[in-house]
Amino acid sequence: MEASRKPPTMTKITGAQSIISSLEHEGVDLIFGIPGGAILPAYDPLYFSPIRHVMARHEQGAGHMAAGYAWATGRVGVCMATSGPGATNLVTPLADALMDSVPMVAITGQVPTHAVGNDAFQEAYTIGITMPATKHNYFVTDPDDIPTVVHQAFHLASSGRPGPVLIDLPKDVLNQETEWRPPEDLDLPGYKPTMDGHPRRVKEAIEMLARSERPVLYVGGGIIKAEASEALTRFAEMANIPVVTTLMGRGAISDDHPLCLGMPGMHGNYTAITSMQKCDVLLAVGVRFDDRVTGDPQHFAVDAKVIHADIDPAEIGKVRQPDIPIVADARRVLNQFVKAWGDRPALANQEWIDTLRGWQDEYPLFYDQQPDGPIKPQFIIEELARLTGGDAILVAGVGQHQMWASQFWKFDQPRRWINSGGLGTMGFAVPAAIGAKAGMPDELVYAVDGDGCFQMTFQELIVASAYKIPVKVVVFNNDAHGMVKQWQKLFYGSRLSSSLLNSEVVDYVKLAEGMGCIGLRAEAPEEVEPTLEKSLSIDDRPVVVEMVVDREEMVFPMVPAGGSNDQVILGPDSGD
Amino acid sequence: MARVLPLPRHTLSLVVENRPGVLARVSSTLARRGFNIHSLAVGPTIDPGLSRITVVVESEKVEQVKKQLHKLINVVKIFELEPSKAVERETMLIRISAMGTSRTEAIEVANIFKANVVDVGFNTLTFEVTGKPAKLNDLIELLRPFGVVELVKSGRIAIGRAAKSKPSRMRAVG
Ligand SMILES: Cc1ncc(C[n+]2csc(CCOP(=O)(O)OP(=O)(O)O)c2C)c(N)n1
Numbered sequence: 001m002e003a004s005r006k007p008p009t010m011t012k013i014t015g016a017q018s019i020i021s022s023l024e025h026e027g028v029d030l031i032f033g034i035p036g037g038a039i040l041p042a043y044d045p046l047y048f049s050p051i052r053h054v055m056a057r058h059e060q061g062a063g064h065m066a067a068g069y070a071w072a073t074g075r076v077g078v079c080m081a082t083s084g085p086g087a088t089n090l091v092t093p094l095a096d097a098l099m100d101s102v103p104m105v106a107i108t109g110q111v112p113t114h115a116v117g118n119d120a121f122q123e124a125y126t127i128g129i130t131m132p133a134t135k136h137n138y139f140v141t142d143p144d145d146i147p148t149v150v151h152q153a154f155h156l157a158s159s160g161r162p163g164p165v166l167i168d169l170p171k172d173v174l175n176q177e178t179e180w181r182p183p184e185d186l187d188l189p190g191y192k193p194t195m196d197g198h199p200r201r202v203k204e205a206i207e208m209l210a211r212s213e214r215p216v217l218y219v220g221g222g223i224i225k226a227e228a229s230e231a232l233t234r235f236a237e238m239a240n241i242p243v244v245t246t247l248m249g250r251g252a253i254s255d256d257h258p259l260c261l262g263m264p265g266m267h268g269n270y271t272a273i274t275s276m277q278k279c280d281v282l283l284a285v286g287v288r289f290d291d292r293v294t295g296d297p298q299h300f301a302v303d304a305k306v307i308h309a310d311i312d313p314a315e316i317g318k319v320r321q322p323d324i325p326i327v328a329d330a331r332r333v334l335n336q337f338v339k340a341w342g343d344r345p346a347l348a349n350q351e352w353i354d355t356l357r358g359w360q361d362e363y364p365l366f367y368d369q370q371p372d373g374p375i376k377p378q379f380i381i382e383e384l385a386r387l388t389g390g391d392a393i394l395v396a397g398v399g400q401h402q403m404w405a406s407q408f409w410k411f412d413q414p415r416r417w418i419n420s421g422g423l424g425t426m427g428f429a430v431p432a433a434i435g436a437k438a439g440m441p442d443e444l445v446y447a448v449d450g451d452g453c454f455q456m457t458f459q460e461l462i463v464a465s466a467y468k469i470p471v472k473v474v475v476f477n478n479d480a481h482g483m484v485k486q487w488q489k490l491f492y493g494s495r496l497s498s499s500l501l502n503s504e505v506v507d508y509v510k511l512a513e514g515m516g517c518i519g520l521r522a523e524a525p526e527e528v529e530p531t532l533e534k535s536l537s538i539d540d541r542p543v544v545v546e547m548v549v550d551r552e553e554m555v556f557p558m559v560p561a562g563g564s565n566d567q568v569i570l571g572p573d574s575g576d
Numbered sequence: 577m578a579r580v581l582p583l584p585r586h587t588l589s590l591v592v593e594n595r596p597g598v599l600a601r602v603s604s605t606l607a608r609r610g611f612n613i614h615s616l617a618v619g620p621t622i623d624p625g626l627s628r629i630t631v632v633v634e635s636e637k638v639e640q641v642k643k644q645l646h647k648l649i650n651v652v653k654i655f656e657l658e659p660s661k662a663v664e665r666e667t668m669l670i671r672i673s674a675m676g677t678s679r680t681e682a683i684e685v686a687n688i689f690k691a692n693v694v695d696v697g698f699n700t701l702t703f704e705v706t707g708k709p710a711k712l713n714d715l716i717e718l719l720r721p722f723g724v725v726e727l728v729k730s731g732r733i734a735i736g737r738a739a740k741s742k743p744s745r746m747r748a749v750g
Contacts, residue, residue, distance in 0.1 A: 127597060128600065131597075131600065131601060131604055132604060132605075132608050135649075136648075136649040139596070139597070156649065188649060189593065189652045190592075190593060190646075190648065190649055190650055190651050190652040190653075191649050312647070313643050313646070314640065314643035314644050314646070314647055316643075317639060317640070317643075318640060318643075
């Protein structure tokens with residue numbers, strides 16, 4: 001496309017112009033970044049490009065913005081940084097995106113080729129540092145390679161198991177003359193993701209499921225990435241199989257669906273956890289048997305036969321050896337399941353479904369909001385869901401608030417829940433919410449953040465104000481790194497070693513106003529609704545809502561780290 | 577210290593794209609996933625675009641090792657070479673102390689192993705020998721009494737054994 005707009009005789013351009021043209025060619029509309037010496041040549045053609053650039057206030061912010069954008073839109077998020085500290089500041093969002101399979105491309109400047117290896121000013125070995133934090137990375141030495149490298153990077157980031165890809169560009173390469181040619185056809189002999197499940201395996205899986213009495217579908221982020229929600233819901237309904245959705249897979253099937261059991265794992269609900277413990281066939285799709293889901297793997301779903309379908313062959317057998325392994329894209333394989341199930345009747349597993357219903361009635365998620373007591377964090381999530389009608393993108397930080405958000409929000413679609421699951425990166429919420437809102441400006445975007453997380457990246461709200469990206473951030477002020485405090489209360493004799501936050505010295509409303517946002521505060525339960533209503537009514541500026549919440553509330557149910565999923569602690573008073 | 581049982585060794589043969597940093601990617605993946613490298617040898621192939629890495633890993637989870645290495649974009653193919661179905665070789669340079677009559681004694685031992693003298697010093701002898709890893713270890717044991725001054729090994733290289741009879745159907749081997 002781009003090529004046809006060029007005059008027939010190739011004009012000489014710089015490597016910097018080539019990188020921007022290549023990004024345009026890939027359809028990029030938005031870049032999050034911060035310029036600096038080595039990447040500066042690329043910022044000059046960006047000045048003339050239709051691509052919008054949002055200048056973050058810290059490269060970690062730029063990286064998480066790109067991730068939020070990717071989560072919300074399904075497209076590749078792009079971030080840019082200079083060499084040395086710019087690149088090292090990107091390491092956390094890259095590692096985060098690798099863990100959670102987020103499609104991202106990061107462009108970094110590098111010192112000129114002749115200076116590489118000499119400890120030049122702002123030199124860091126970006127390729128080496130980011131090797132284990134990316135799906136792949138490229139060091140470009142010839143500006144003629146730029147279009148092809150960029151094309152490959154976008155392909156790698158968005159195909160197979162998605163992930164972050166980094167391109168490191170020395171300053172002299174950006175300044176050299178080159179021509180912009182359309183990228184060469186993809187030539188990646190070592191990269192051929194298997195998309196379709198092996199028909200024999202699919203057949204075996206269907207036969208195993210057809211004989212099952214207590215099946216469970218265990219699904220996660222892979223469903224979201226593969227746009228497989230429809231196929232999943234269809235298959236679950238056809239066969240009548242209940243579904244648990246992991247922290248990364250919330251919204252894969254609607255929480256309102258009668259077959260949806262909600263979140264399993266360390267802070268999952270009793271029914272979701274126990275359904276997996278007691279099932280006879282576990283159909284795992286787009287999941288990786290993470291320790292936060294399985295607890296002690298020796299005690300996880302011991303009686304179950306396991307069918308594991310995933311796009312990444314290395315995930316199959318990594319933690320649990322499946323009885324039927326299937327390497328495949330989640331959507332394709334679920335559609336294969338639909339087809340292979342054919343006109344078989346739904347399973348006659350009413351007894352199993354009744355058992356699950358019984359558990360749901362007996363062990364629901366609960367909290368106790370007293371009208372004159374402190375605000376319960378769970379109450380805020382439920383109120384926010386009620387007032388927005390659930391029609392919002394919800395972004396969370398990492399900690400107790402993240403668990404409550406996942407437990408108490410009702411997700412009814414994919415890509416409406418954005419959080420850092422694998423790496424558990426505090427500070428994710430504010431920049432990810434900004435990225436999501438920048439990518440989906442017509443959507444309502446709420447971040448639910450802990451006071452500790454907020455203090456890691458709140459400066460990015462200056463970006464939200466400056467670029468008119470009106471996100472709303474609800475800060476749960478419990479005066480603590482609540483999740484750490486919870487562990488200290490449960491496992492370290494309540495010795496609160498460095499987990500309190502000195503909230504007496506912080507004024508979140510003033511802090512918000514100081515960054516060009518509206519600041520609101522609620523301190524009592526009856527203030528929650530009007531304060532959230534107020535936040536909803538403002539749509540021309542970012543809003544920070546400080547919620548002063550119960551400092552002692554803990555997240556339950558809980559399976560202590562490394563414990564057996566047979567021993568779910570239901571609440572503070574449940575004895576064991 | 578607790579006695580650690582030796583982990584099983586596996587010889588993996590990797591065909592990789594001949595690009596800067598590939599070796600670093602391979603060794604970093606093995607290190608990051610907690611797999612021990614026993615030896616590693618790398619060199620060009622007949623195709624200038626490809627290199628061959630022969631790596632001997634110590635692991636109980638060789639399938640995981642292979643899958644994790646396969647995730648590297650520049651790794652094109654991986655084979656595991658079973659010792660019984662492969663020719664495995666290693667080259668060794670070994671320098672021992674040897675003066676006077678002990679020189680002839682050492683050379684006699686070396687001859688049995690088809691080891692060549694490649695350097696003679698005032699009070700040392702240096703042999704070069706190629707063979708199966710076990711053979712090299714035997715030679716080391718026999719030369720040990722002389723006093724081993726220095727020892728250099730190449731790392732194992734290996735190639736799968738070819739079919740001994742004409743297969744009923746000729747098939748290209750991947
Ligand atoms: C960057 C980073 N540092 C440390 C941790 C360990 N950690 C996990 S949760 C948590 C506390 C989070 O506190 P806050 O944001 O206030 O949320 P809360 O648990 O109180 O809801 C900490 C310190 C982490 N996950 N990420």
